[in-house]
Amino acid sequence: MTDTTLPMPQLPPLRRNSGFRNFWLSRAVSGLGSAVTTVALPVLVFQQSRSPLLVSLVAAAGTLPYLAFGLLAGAVADRVDRRTLMIVTDCLSALCLGSLPLAQALHALTVGHVVVVAFVSSTLSLFFDAGGYGFVPALVGKDRLPDANSALYGAETVVRIIGNGVAGVLIALVHPVGTLTLDAVSFAGSALFLRAVANGPSRVVSSGPRTSFLRAVANALSRAASSGRRTAFRRTAANAPAHATTNTPAPSSVPRPGFRESVREGLRFLAGHPTLRVMTVVGTLQSFSGGAIVGQLVVFADRVLGIHGSDGRIGLLYMAWSAGGIGGSLLLPRLRRRYDAFPLLQLVLPVGALLGLVVVLSADWRIALVALAAWGTAYLVVLVNTMTYSQEVTPAELQGRVNTTRRMLSSGLGVPLGALAASAVTLSAGIRAGMATAVASITLAAIVVWVVRLRGLPGTAGGA
Structure with missing residues (x-):
């Protein structure tokens, strides 16, 4: 019997995928700025307060949003246009980090301001990541995910090493607040690269009409506050096809599950x-x-x-x-x-x-x-x-x-x-x-x- 197995097709390099290339550049640029901030922000807090406790609080602000808003961020990302979500969070992050050098210029910078910025910027990064989880498979296809994720994590590692070194030099040359300006600019640059990614791949959303990012967050908070609300729409996540890479939104007449039910869908599947x-x-x-x-x-x-x-x-x-x-x-x-x-x-x-x-x-x-x-x-x-x-x-x-x-x-x-x-x-x-x-x-x-x-x-x- 002859072997009739066909050879696997040779896939083109990811660098030829312009959408992924721009997304990779957005992550590399933003990662460089964030690596600088990882060093500069604790230094700034310690210079302002001389308190090890507050330095630890800033470090904890990087992980606390995952506990506080993790489920909410995932539900929002699955209800809105993911590319728009990431662009909005990048822009808000630029404004958030940019408020520190502005406050310093106005002689109004406080330790409380720095701690709040640390928490808010980490929260915005969480929402960005939630959008990216579904955005990457739609950009490259699930068969290219090992290569795509390796390229993203590899770039993140390289820029983190470079950024930590750059932070030390910049802190010596300028005040730590001035160093944080680089991160604000990097978020703006990331948003520009994301705008260059075509709209199509990002439109992988849950059933029902898409919702704007801010409206989705407002709806989530309002529904989370009301404990008695339930929706008649039920579906079992485990029955969804595991191989799907795209999803065509259902007609608007199909009711959309509430945020509580959306969160439960994800938990049930996991x-x-x-x-x-x-x-x-x-x-x-x-x-x-x-x-x-x-x-x-x-x-x-x-x-x-x-x-x-x-x-x-x-x-x-x-x-x-x-x-x-x-x-x-x-x-x-x-x-x-x-x-x-x-x-x-x-x-x-x-x-x-x-x-x-x-x-x-x-x-x-x-x-x-x-x-x-x-x-x-x-x-x-x-x-x-x-x-x-x-x-x-x-x-x-x-x-x-x-x-x-x-x-x-x-x-x-x-x-x-x-x-x-x-x-x-x-x-x-x-x-x-x-x-x-x-x-x-x-x-x-x-x-x-x-x-x-x-x-x-x-x-x-x-x-x-």
């Missing part, structure tokens, strides 16, 4: 999809480990590796962790062409746990440096693989709700809990034990995927 449910648990454990690593790296460097005070090698350790993300972004598309999403977790998570153990047991900073870079590579492969799988199996009209809920659990809960748990263990049992909480979390994630696979959960088979 809870009802066995593989995605497990991968959400794995993603949260992975984020827990990331919070533990970043939260204790300075202490680990000081007490174990002999890197004290302003020793420049501490910067190398952080760069190694971030640079590992570049390796992961390059590696993932190749791995996804060889392995399905779940078997890939079975392979990479144990490797990540072993690399983490090497870091914890290291006494030489050079060994720790190499192991951290390799660990960062495994970390990003798991992160992007999980996100890609979620976008592949989630119906187009549920992308915002499902993926924002996942991000709420990982970034909103996993990262801060990991940082707090690692610091508590360090105080009671020492820094190696504190860093080992990250290894324990990844090991637990590896055990979960192997147990689930051995028990034969649907959707976990596959391989090379």
Whole structure:
């Protein structure tokens, strides 16, 4: 019998997709500004207040919006034109960050103003991300998601490394407030690149007529306040076709579910999809480990590796962790062409746990440096693989709700809990034990995927 299997068609490079190219540029420009702000904003707060508590509050403002508004942002993103949502949030972010240098020029800048800006800008970024979860699959198609997400996360890693370095130079040359002007300009530039993306791919919305962004938010707040409201329209998200990449809006005569019901739709799909449910648990454990690593790296460097005070090698350790993300972004598309999403977790998570153990047991900073870079590579492969799988199996009209809920659990809960748990263990049992909480979390994630696979959960088979 002859083999009649047809070869897979050669897909054109993503750089030839003008829509994705402009979206990638918008993310790169905005990411550079945000990387600068990540350094400059805490410095500004400390200069204004000399209070470590307020500095911690600004850091917490980056994750609190996921807990406070995660479900709302997902529901809004699935009801409005996603491209418009992202452009509006970029413009509002530019105004928000731009208010700081303006207040400084008017001699009216306060610590409270800075804290509010930190929280509001993080909230706007959450709404942007909620729109982007469904926007990318519509731009490139689900078969190109591994390449697209790797390109986006790789660019984010590169500009974060560059931006952190640029921030140090700018803070030395100009006041931290002046440094934040760069982020405001970057948001405006991001909005311009998004305007260059054609309208078509962004119009992937839930059934019913589209709603303006501001009206959708107002409706959400009003419906959330009324507890007795229910809609007669019910549909089961799990029955939606997982392969859909576009969705034609239904006629306006079909009633649109209320925001409460919209949120429940996303939660039902996530809870009802066995593989995605497990991968959400794995993603949260992975984020827990990331919070533990970043939260204790300075202490680990000081007490174990002999890197004290302003020793420049501490910067190398952080760069190694971030640079590992570049390796992961390059590696993932190749791995996804060889392995399905779940078997890939079975392979990479144990490797990540072993690399983490090497870091914890290291006494030489050079060994720790190499192991951290390799660990960062495994970390990003798991992160992007999980996100890609979620976008592949989630119906187009549920992308915002499902993926924002996942991000709420990982970034909103996993990262801060990991940082707090690692610091508590360090105080009671020492820094190696504190860093080992990250290894324990990844090991637990590896055990979960192997147990689930051995028990034969649907959707976990596959391989090379």
